[in-house]
Amino acid sequence: MMNATRLKMGYVLFLVGGLLLSVPGFATVEKSSTSAAAPAASIAPAAAPQKAEQKSKSTADHSKFEELKRNFRNGPEVTKACLKCHTEAGKQVQHTKHWTWEYVNPVTKQKLGKKHVINNFCTSVKTNQTFCSACHVGYGWSDDSFDFSKEANVDCLACHDTTGKYKKIPGLSGHPNYKTMEWPPHSGRFREPTDLKKIAQNVGKTSRASCGACHFYGGGGDAVKHGDLDSSLKTPERYLDVHMDAEGLNFSCGECHLSDAHKVTGSRYAPTAAEKKGALLRGKDDGRNPTTCRACHGDAPHTEYAKLNDHTDKLACQTCHIPEFARGRLPTKMTWDWSTAGRLDEKGHRIQAKNSGGQVAYDSKKGDFTYERYVKPEYVWFNGDIKYTLFGDRVDGSDRVKINEFMGGPDDPNSRIWPVKVFRGKQPYDVENKTLAVFHTAGKGDAAFWGNYNWDKALKVGMASTAVAFSGKYDFVETEMSWPITHMVAPKEDALSCVQCHKENGRLEGLKGIYMPGNNNWPIIDFLGYSVALLALIGVLIHGGIRYLTSRKGG
Amino acid sequence: MSERIYIFKRFERFWHWSQAALIMFLMLTGFEIHGSYRLFGFENAVSYHTFAAWTLVSLWVFAVFWHFTTGEWKQYIPTMEKVDAMFKYYVTGIFTNAPHPFRQTTLTKHNPLQRLAYLFVFVVVNPVIWFSGWAYLFYNELSVVGLGGLPLSWIAFFHVVGAFMMLIFFIAHVYLATAGHTPTAHIKAMVTGWEEAD
Numbered sequence: 001m002m003n004a005t006r007l008k009m010g011y012v013l014f015l016v017g018g019l020l021l022s023v024p025g026f027a028t029v030e031k032s033s034t035s036a037a038a039p040a041a042s043i044a045p046a047a048a049p050q051k052a053e054q055k056s057k058s059t060a061d062h063s064k065f066e067e068l069k070r071n072f073r074n075g076p077e078v079t080k081a082c083l084k085c086h087t088e089a090g091k092q093v094q095h096t097k098h099w100t101w102e103y104v105n106p107v108t109k110q111k112l113g114k115k116h117v118i119n120n121f122c123t124s125v126k127t128n129q130t131f132c133s134a135c136h137v138g139y140g141w142s143d144d145s146f147d148f149s150k151e152a153n154v155d156c157l158a159c160h161d162t163t164g165k166y167k168k169i170p171g172l173s174g175h176p177n178y179k180t181m182e183w184p185p186h187s188g189r190f191r192e193p194t195d196l197k198k199i200a201q202n203v204g205k206t207s208r209a210s211c212g213a214c215h216f217y218g219g220g221g222d223a224v225k226h227g228d229l230d231s232s233l234k235t236p237e238r239y240l241d242v243h244m245d246a247e248g249l250n251f252s253c254g255e256c257h258l259s260d261a262h263k264v265t266g267s268r269y270a271p272t273a274a275e276k277k278g279a280l281l282r283g284k285d286d287g288r289n290p291t292t293c294r295a296c297h298g299d300a301p302h303t304e305y306a307k308l309n310d311h312t313d314k315l316a317c318q319t320c321h322i323p324e325f326a327r328g329r330l331p332t333k334m335t336w337d338w339s340t341a342g343r344l345d346e347k348g349h350r351i352q353a354k355n356s357g358g359q360v361a362y363d364s365k366k367g368d369f370t371y372e373r374y375v376k377p378e379y380v381w382f383n384g385d386i387k388y389t390l391f392g393d394r395v396d397g398s399d400r401v402k403i404n405e406f407m408g409g410p411d412d413p414n415s416r417i418w419p420v421k422v423f424r425g426k427q428p429y430d431v432e433n434k435t436l437a438v439f440h441t442a443g444k445g446d447a448a449f450w451g452n453y454n455w456d457k458a459l460k461v462g463m464a465s466t467a468v469a470f471s472g473k474y475d476f477v478e479t480e481m482s483w484p485i486t487h488m489v490a491p492k493e494d495a496l497s498c499v500q501c502h503k504e505n506g507r508l509e510g511l512k513g514i515y516m517p518g519n520n521n522w523p524i525i526d527f528l529g530y531s532v533a534l535l536a537l538i539g540v541l542i543h544g545g546i547r548y549l550t551s552r553k554g555g
Numbered sequence: 556m557s558e559r560i561y562i563f564k565r566f567e568r569f570w571h572w573s574q575a576a577l578i579m580f581l582m583l584t585g586f587e588i589h590g591s592y593r594l595f596g597f598e599n600a601v602s603y604h605t606f607a608a609w610t611l612v613s614l615w616v617f618a619v620f621w622h623f624t625t626g627e628w629k630q631y632i633p634t635m636e637k638v639d640a641m642f643k644y645y646v647t648g649i650f651t652n653a654p655h656p657f658r659q660t661t662l663t664k665h666n667p668l669q670r671l672a673y674l675f676v677f678v679v680v681n682p683v684i685w686f687s688g689w690a691y692l693f694y695n696e697l698s699v700v701g702l703g704g705l706p707l708s709w710i711a712f713f714h715v716v717g718a719f720m721m722l723i724f725f726i727a728h729v730y731l732a733t734a735g736h737t738p739t740a741h742i743k744a745m746v747t748g749w750e751e752a753d
Binding site for chain 1: 588589590591596597598601602605645649650651652694695706707708711712715716718719722723726727730733734
């Protein structure tokens with residue numbers, strides 16, 4: 001409706017010819033749409049840092065619950081106590097991806113989720129569950145025999161701990177430590193047994209810290225995987241994230257990832273690449289994703305400079321509003337070369353070498369890494385569908401393998417240009433069967449690569465856990481994987497300015513299907529136009545020169 | 556002695572010079588937006604260009620009104636009479652001090668070549684620039700007028716082609732303004748309204 005108003009206003013202007021000064025009036029028409037972010041500001045005071053000690057606003061003080069006034073021997077005992085009141089919570093969680101690690105893409109029919117995909121970080125969950133399940137909302141997932149139906153296996157504390165003391169330890173199949181243990185291994189530092197009683201009595205809503213306990217550390221460490229998620233988002237400044245700004249709006253993750261019945265909205269497996277509707281009324285369930293920018297900001301959020309709204313048919317909001325990722329204090333990993341892993345020193349010991357920035361650049365366990373901060377994203381057309389290269393999918397070894405491929409293009413009305421982090425690496429593949437190969441990375445047994453550094457054994461055990469045949473002959477293949485950039489939203493003054501794209505060799509250089517003023521889009525028209533103009537100029541100069549000479553003669 | 560004829564009335568002169576300034580400014584900002592050079596910065600150039608364009612539109616509303624109410628629009632009715640003589644004059648006569656084949660009067664103030672050139676600007680160059688410009692401005696609202704599928708590249712194509720035509724017209728126009736019976740005669744007339752005829 002506002003667009004129509006704007007159009008009408010333009011015509012009225014034309015017809016009435018409202019003189020020179022009517023133009024600023026034109027610009028102010030847009031003022032009627034106020035920023036949807038404004039109401040959220042009222043949330044800020046409650047969460048300002050100086051009030052961090054303020055008691056939870058919950059109507060329940062869990063420390064007063066009889067069920068929780070006891071010592072717990074392990075996590076499942078806590079869960080059973082939780083379920084006595086929250087009778088449906090376990091079942092709810094069991095219906096989420098946080099629990100199943102499974103997702104079937106309705107378009108491609110590919111079976112995805114952490115349980116099934118291959119990536120180019122630690123490559124696969126298969127045979128490594130005792131470690132990977134440190135980020136599973138459950139207890140005891142150590143191998144394929146795990147009982148996904150047992151409610152006591154659900155880990156409530158992974159998300160609802162507010163003390164920050166609850167840590168699921170890699171290698172313990174999703175459990176925290178119940179006894180004193182050295183952590184990290186060989187560090188000489190020891191973790192006290194987890195105080196489950198205290199943690200259980202202090203449960204509460206999820207927070208940046210509780211979500212971040214897993215999501216900031218994806219790929220095996222802080223800031224490694226996503227590039228737009230790392231621990232600097234626990235208490236970010238406005239510059240780093242305008243919504244989560246600890247002294248400003250102070251949004252929790254759930255503010256955007258609005259959840260119901262433990263189902264968290266927003267997904268990397270089925271992202272909403274192009275939201276075409278306006279703001280979503282909070283509370284109204286019409287099947288739309290409430291996590292998108294537009295769900296709050298509407299479809300014409302730029303009021304000062306309305307021309308920017310014209311970009312929304314091609315660009316995701318993120319493209320301009322997240323000018324760079326890894327803008328916190330940490331660099332993100334950009335490449336990972338497994339092919340060099342396994343080199344040991346002359347005594348047969350593991351090697352670790354750091355780069356000038358203090359990050360591990362080589363580790364015998366993992367190979368070579370590079371890192372970057374303030375990374376300019378790459379840009380792709382994206383319609384929300386992602387095609388994965390899964391177990392058994394053909395990989396010929398000559399080309400770089402796209403482990404996931406973002407679908408879409410300029411002629412697809414459901415596509416938008418998105419910023420992505422492209423993570424590149426080298427990882428094993430089966431030379432004869434032409435498939436990516438996964439390996440037993442960590443855990444007990446002789447085959448774990450992190451124990452014996454033997455690719456043959458690690459690959460054999462890893463591949464045996466899949467339904468894919470393994471020839472035993474392997475090499476390393478270049479791979480790349482894309483991650484949509486959608487967090488670390490900058491304040492508007494730090495968003496991309498026009499000229500960062502509108503010039504030659506700008507940000508979107510090379511992207512097909514866009515006409516961009518400022519980039520030399522019509523070289524032939526330019527050549528013809530300037531040529532004729534130049535000829536006209538030369539012509540009049542010659543004509544004028546002759547006139548000048550003949551008039552002098554004549555005079 | 557030469558006689559003086561009052562050719563350009565006050566509004567006409569105001570229209571001409573303010574239009575001249577606006578078109579020069581539109582070319583300056585437009586070619587920056589096009590990427591030919593950097594001067595104001597892309598964002599500013601777009602703002603200025605848009606502002607100047609709407610200003611020109613407003614000016615034109617008055618100009619159209621003026622032309623119809625005064626009957627001055629008849630000055631642009633095309634004629635092929637003496638076009639060949641004009642050509643001949645610009646190609647040879649102008650160098651040999653031959654007499655100008657056209658005599659200005661208040662009823663025919665433009666020579667036949669001017670009539671054709673201005674008419675071409677009014678019916679081809681301006682519409683191309685204006686309609687593509689509006690399509691540019693209202694790009695995301697084009698579906699309202701049934702042009703939702705029009706790609707920006709087409710819109711831009713016409714706008715850029717129109718801009719080059721205007722640039723070429725501008726070069727020729729400025730030069731021919733010096734081709735009166737003295738180099739400054741036409742320009743003086745456009746300032747004062749009075750043309751000195753031989």
